[in-house]
Amino acid sequence: MDNKQINLEVITKQYRKKGAAAKGFRTVNSLIKDNKIVSLRILLRDHKENPIDSIREVNERDNIDFYIDYFSILEIGLIANYIPNPLPVKTEREIDFILKNEFVNKYFTEYYPLILPQLLLKQISSKRDGQYFYRSNIKNSTALFDRFLMLNQIVKNDDDIDQFLWFLDDGWTSGYSISDFWEVLSNRDIIKYKLGSSNKHPLNSALWGFIKYIQFLSDFANLLRDSKEDSLLQSAFWHHQSYWFDHMKEKIGDIIKIGISNIRQSMSYISSEEIIHDKKSFLTSSDDIEKWRTDTSQLEGVEADIKYLLDGKLGEPLKSFFYESK
Amino acid sequence: MSHTPPIFIRHGKNSSAFLTLDNPTNLVIFVHGFNGKATGTWDEFPNLIRNNNDFTNSDIIFYGYDSLKGQANNNAVKFYRTLISVCESNPNNLGFKRDGLTANFSYQRILIVAHSLGAVIVRRALLNAKSENKPWLQNCRMILFAPAHRGARIQNLVAESLPTVGKILAGLGFLTIPVLDDLRPNSQTIQNLITDSQGHLNQNAGQFTIAHEVVWANNEIVVHNDQFCNDPVATLIDNKSHTSVCKPKATFLDPYNIVVNAL
Incomplete structure (x- = not known):
C-alpha cells in the first residue's frame, strides 16, 4: 500500500x-x-x-x-x-x-x-x-497537513472550548449566556461570587475555553502564516474554520472588542494588596505584580492574530479555484 | 515516509500516535510540560520522525494531558494507566494493523521523553509501576528536557508558559491552577518524589529512577537545574531557553539526535 x-x-x-x-x-x-x-x-x-x-x-x-x-x-x-x-x-x-x-x-x-x-x-x-x-x-505540505489535523483535534475535543463557543453562538447553559461571561471578565468580585472554586461551573469552563480558544486562534494563525507559500492550501485551511471566521465574524470580533477590553478594565481596577492576599493568584509580592503588569501589557499579539484570521482575503484563493474548476 | 499520519488515541487528552509501517520493537512516548500540547511542545519532532528513517522500528506517541487543571500526581496516575494499556496490549490496537505482531508482543525498549512538568509526571508514573511490579519497567528509559523535578520558579513558569490572556487571568486570581503549588521546590509532591526515588535507590532497586539523559538549557530561568538523586551529569545546551531546549529545528537538531541515540 x-x-x-x-x-x-x-x-x-x-x-x-x-x-x-x-x-x-x-x-x-x-x-x-x-x-x-x-x-x-x-x-x-x-x-x-x-x-x-x-x-x-x-x-x-x-x-x-x-x-x-x-x-x-x-x-x-x-x-x-x-x-x-x-x-x-x-x-x-x-x-x-x-x-x-x-x-x-x-x-x-x-x-x-x-x-x-x-x-x-x-x-x-x-x-x-x-x-x-x-x-x-509542495514543500512541507505533509507537515502542514499533519499540523492542521492536530490543531483541529484540539479545538474539536475540548469541553471548555465547546462551552465558550456555545456561549459565543448564543447558547445558554444553566441560565448563563455570553453576556454573563463578558461581565465576569470585567468584574473580579462577580467571578469570585459566581465561580467559587468549581471548575465545572459553566462560566468557569467558558473562562478556560476562552483562554484555550485564544491560544488555538494564535496557533491557527501561525499555521496559516507558515502556509503562505501555497495560497490554495492556506485558503483551504482557512475555509475549514469559515463558520467562525466568516459567518460568525462579528462574534469572534467580540473577543477583542468586549473580552480583551473587559480584561484590561479588570486589571486597571485591582489593587496590589488585594492580589497579594488572594490565595488563588500566583503573585505574592509587589515586585511580582510589577513584573506581571509589564509582561501582560502587550495584548496586541492576540488582536493581530484575530484580525489576520478575520480577513476574508484568506478565503479568496479557494473560491477562485472553485469557480475555475471544471 | 516511515510512519502513519497522526492517529488520535483515547489515552490522555489529544494524544497522537505515529505508528511505524514496519513491525515495531521500540515505543517512544513524548510527555509535554505545563500548558504544553501533545505535539506543539515538540515542534519539528513529528515531521522529522515521519521524514527520516531513524525511527523505522519505533511506534511514537505524543501524550497529552490537561496540565492546567489537574494535580501533578493525578496526571501521573492517568499517564501510568496509559503505560499499562500500551505496554500490555497489542500495538495494533492503537489504530493501524501491522501483520507481523504476535499476540504476546511486547516492546523491547520504552523510551519516555519528557519536558519540564512532564518529568514529574513520568517519574511518579514509573514509581507507581514499581509499586505494582510491572515487568516492562525494566525496559523503560527516560530522557528529560529542562525537568521540573527539583521545582520551578512559579512566576517565571507562568510568564513563559501561559498566553498573555491566561497570565492576566491567573494573576487576577480568576483561575485555579493546582499544579503550580505542586511545582514549588518544597512542595509535598517534589519532596515525596525525591524521597521515594531515593528509597528505591538505597535498596538497590532504583535503576529505573535514573534518567538516561538529562538536558538543561543554559538560559534556563524557569526550573531549578539541580541534580535529581543519581541522575547523570546533565547535558547543557547553549543559547536555549526552558521552552526552546526540546524543540528541534533544521539548525538545531540536538534534541532529535539525543532521542535517536537513546534508542
Whole structure:
C-alpha cells in the first residue's frame, strides 16, 4: 500500500468510521436508502425557518456535521497532495450518493454554505479520466497537513472550548449566556461570587475555553502564516474554520472588542494588596505584580492574530479555484 | 515516509500516535510540560520522525494531558494507566494493523521523553509501576528536557508558559491552577518524589529512577537545574531557553539526535 493510501485509510478510520461521524453517516444513509424523504427534509432544515428544539435533533444534526466535515478534510487532503488523487471508486460513490442528495446538498450549499464539500462534489461529478486537478509537489505540505489535523483535534475535543463557543453562538447553559461571561471578565468580585472554586461551573469552563480558544486562534494563525507559500492550501485551511471566521465574524470580533477590553478594565481596577492576599493568584509580592503588569501589557499579539484570521482575503484563493474548476 | 499520519488515541487528552509501517520493537512516548500540547511542545519532532528513517522500528506517541487543571500526581496516575494499556496490549490496537505482531508482543525498549512538568509526571508514573511490579519497567528509559523535578520558579513558569490572556487571568486570581503549588521546590509532591526515588535507590532497586539523559538549557530561568538523586551529569545546551531546549529545528537538531541515540 502506498503512503497516500495509508494516509487516506487512517483519515477515513478517524473521521468517518467512528464516533459522531459514523452515526451521522448511518442516519443519512438509512434515510436516503429507505426513501424517507420527509424525515430527511425535516431533519436537515434551515433553523432560521424552523428552529431546532429537541435534543435528539440537535444531536443528529451534530453527527451529520461531523460526517460532512469528513468530506471537507478529504478535500483539503487532496489539495495538500496527502491522499490519492483521484480517490478510490468506493469513496467517490459514497461522496456522490450522499452529497448529491437534494436535502443533504441544500444543507451545505444553501442553509450552511461550506465550500470544501461543494468543491469535492464538483470534482467528483466532473471527473473524466485521471486526477481531479494537478498540483506539483509542495514543500512541507505533509507537515502542514499533519499540523492542521492536530490543531483541529484540539479545538474539536475540548469541553471548555465547546462551552465558550456555545456561549459565543448564543447558547445558554444553566441560565448563563455570553453576556454573563463578558461581565465576569470585567468584574473580579462577580467571578469570585459566581465561580467559587468549581471548575465545572459553566462560566468557569467558558473562562478556560476562552483562554484555550485564544491560544488555538494564535496557533491557527501561525499555521496559516507558515502556509503562505501555497495560497490554495492556506485558503483551504482557512475555509475549514469559515463558520467562525466568516459567518460568525462579528462574534469572534467580540473577543477583542468586549473580552480583551473587559480584561484590561479588570486589571486597571485591582489593587496590589488585594492580589497579594488572594490565595488563588500566583503573585505574592509587589515586585511580582510589577513584573506581571509589564509582561501582560502587550495584548496586541492576540488582536493581530484575530484580525489576520478575520480577513476574508484568506478565503479568496479557494473560491477562485472553485469557480475555475471544471 | 516511515510512519502513519497522526492517529488520535483515547489515552490522555489529544494524544497522537505515529505508528511505524514496519513491525515495531521500540515505543517512544513524548510527555509535554505545563500548558504544553501533545505535539506543539515538540515542534519539528513529528515531521522529522515521519521524514527520516531513524525511527523505522519505533511506534511514537505524543501524550497529552490537561496540565492546567489537574494535580501533578493525578496526571501521573492517568499517564501510568496509559503505560499499562500500551505496554500490555497489542500495538495494533492503537489504530493501524501491522501483520507481523504476535499476540504476546511486547516492546523491547520504552523510551519516555519528557519536558519540564512532564518529568514529574513520568517519574511518579514509573514509581507507581514499581509499586505494582510491572515487568516492562525494566525496559523503560527516560530522557528529560529542562525537568521540573527539583521545582520551578512559579512566576517565571507562568510568564513563559501561559498566553498573555491566561497570565492576566491567573494573576487576577480568576483561575485555579493546582499544579503550580505542586511545582514549588518544597512542595509535598517534589519532596515525596525525591524521597521515594531515593528509597528505591538505597535498596538497590532504583535503576529505573535514573534518567538516561538529562538536558538543561543554559538560559534556563524557569526550573531549578539541580541534580535529581543519581541522575547523570546533565547535558547543557547553549543559547536555549526552558521552552526552546526540546524543540528541534533544521539548525538545531540536538534534541532529535539525543532521542535517536537513546534508542
